[in-house]
Amino acid sequence: MKHVSSGSGRLPGDGIQARFHLDYPGFTLDVDLNLPGRGVTALFGSSGCGKTTCLRCVAGLERAPAARLAVNGQLWQDTEAGVFVPTHRRALGYVFQEASLFPHLSVRRNLEYGMQRVPAAERRVAWAQALELLGIAHLLERMPGGLSGGERQRVGMARALLTSPRLLLMDEPLAALDLKRKGEILPYLERLHDELDIPILYVSHSPDEVARLADYVVLLDEGRAVAQGGLQETLARLDLPTALAEDAGVVIESVVAGHDDAYHLTRLDFPGGSVLVARRPEALGRRLRFRVQARDVSLATQRLECTTITNLLPVRVIEVADADTPAHVLVRLDAAGTSLLARITRRSCDKLEIRPGRQMWAQIKTVALLG
Numbered sequence: 001m002k003h004v005s006s007g008s009g010r011l012p013g014d015g016i017q018a019r020f021h022l023d024y025p026g027f028t029l030d031v032d033l034n035l036p037g038r039g040v041t042a043l044f045g046s047s048g049c050g051k052t053t054c055l056r057c058v059a060g061l062e063r064a065p066a067a068r069l070a071v072n073g074q075l076w077q078d079t080e081a082g083v084f085v086p087t088h089r090r091a092l093g094y095v096f097q098e099a100s101l102f103p104h105l106s107v108r109r110n111l112e113y114g115m116q117r118v119p120a121a122e123r124r125v126a127w128a129q130a131l132e133l134l135g136i137a138h139l140l141e142r143m144p145g146g147l148s149g150g151e152r153q154r155v156g157m158a159r160a161l162l163t164s165p166r167l168l169l170m171d172e173p174l175a176a177l178d179l180k181r182k183g184e185i186l187p188y189l190e191r192l193h194d195e196l197d198i199p200i201l202y203v204s205h206s207p208d209e210v211a212r213l214a215d216y217v218v219l220l221d222e223g224r225a226v227a228q229g230g231l232q233e234t235l236a237r238l239d240l241p242t243a244l245a246e247d248a249g250v251v252i253e254s255v256v257a258g259h260d261d262a263y264h265l266t267r268l269d270f271p272g273g274s275v276l277v278a279r280r281p282e283a284l285g286r287r288l289r290f291r292v293q294a295r296d297v298s299l300a301t302q303r304l305e306c307t308t309i310t311n312l313l314p315v316r317v318i319e320v321a322d323a324d325t326p327a328h329v330l331v332r333l334d335a336a337g338t339s340l341l342a343r344i345t346r347r348s349c350d351k352l353e354i355r356p357g358r359q360m361w362a363q364i365k366t367v368a369l370l371g
């Protein structure tokens, strides 16, 4: 097998094409992914479905015997052509559950260590930019042992960025943190997404993280990609395995369209309607992503005036499918172009004769703002 250095084998076209076939005793990874060359792609699925193995194949840490991997025009692996770029020559940053910083080096020296490997002319993320993006300038002289879990992760991410990667791999970077620390670190991840032009492959089994960060989703099940597509379309699909069922729901991109100071409410508009949420600090015109879980949506045959639920939308029933329990069904709805899911009892579905094509009113009990 031919080893080639990074940068060789330039291919036309953007995007990430990743095809891997790998057998372990009792487990086969067999994926053929076509991913966008920018933004965050979440590799999502239950424990043991192959997320980490897939990431390790991308990194070249695991050498899949049948593989092809091209990242934004660079060929990193092609079994048929005899190409295998070794891990240390792949321009990638890897962030694990726990940042493995050198304990005897200060934060500054840890960061310099990664950066020095990259010739000055090839550096694409400046020192000051990495410090600013991760909010770690004040930690430079500290030793890793004295950092909190969240601070260590931010240093680990900055170190990965300073190697000027063409691809960032993140394997459950928040999994070792408690809820409060997760909440603190998510805005930094959002900034990486918004302000850097480096694609991120993000492994997670948390629907909340995926809903908040991802643009594109790959759902893995027993080593296979059972779905891949844009976040919103993919979450609104009903044919996916139960990995998603109890957390089924949609993500909606909206714009802050009005504030009602008397009632302390904010109106968010999206194609097909609007919702009211508790007053938000964002200015008019700001984009906000929110999540509506299927279990928080109920259906009525007519617009109910006698309800305390504020958010009512006219919808058309598209599809009815089995849910995670025999007592429930999932209903996919169209609100003038925006998909919604409702999880209702099979009994109500029969009683109200909920069928594809039927016009109804969706009542949204809870809107979870992301970010």
Ligand SMILES: Nc1ncnc2c1ncn2[C@@H]1O[C@H](COP(=O)(O)OP(=O)(O)OP(=O)(O)O)[C@@H](O)[C@H]1O
Residues within 6 Å of the ligand: 024, 025, 027, 045, 046, 047, 048, 049, 050, 051, 052, 053, 054, 205
């Ligand atoms: N080096 C290895 N040798 C043999 N089997 C392995 C090896 N690495 C992983 N596996 C098996 O491959 C399967 C997929 O593991 P992997 O770690 O990729 O899953 P995962 O989706 O990342 O899981 P989790 O969410 O629990 O981290 C598992 O059954 C695991 O036991």
